[in-house]
Amino acid sequence: MSFLKNKTNLAILLVIVIIFVVYYMNFGGASDQSLTSKTTSSAANQIGQQFVSSLFQLKGLSLDGKIFTDADFLSLKDLSTPIPPQPVKRNNPFAQIGFDTGSSLPVTATTTKK
Numbered sequence: 001m002s003f004l005k006n007k008t009n010l011a012i013l014l015v016i017v018i019i020f021v022v023y024y025m026n027f028g029g030a031s032d033q034s035l036t037s038k039t040t041s042s043a044a045n046q047i048g049q050q051f052v053s054s055l056f057q058l059k060g061l062s063l064d065g066k067i068f069t070d071a072d073f074l075s076l077k078d079l080s081t082p083i084p085p086q087p088v089k090r091n092n093p094f095a096q097i098g099f100d101t102g103s104s105l106p107v108t109a110t111t112t113k114k
Helices: 001-028 042-059 067-068
Strands: none
Touching: none
């Protein structure tokens, strides 16, 4: 009887330790405030300032359509390859194989007997 009592006490102690470890891993320990902090780093501010300055530089540019009438542009050749139309395989590629799209009954194949 003493052996069963020791086993029961050991099992209860083990469950308490497991609960403590799970609690500590989920709720305890050092909290990481980096995801919830509202302070911005100086590196992020510098990147933002560089982006804004680049945006202002681009706003100062003006584009005209003279390039499209240039002889060099008109001498370019179109080297694209046309893609031929492909036949449609299945109406619904996610439907089960062997089932028609309009009904839930399986489509049976006909076989010939020898």
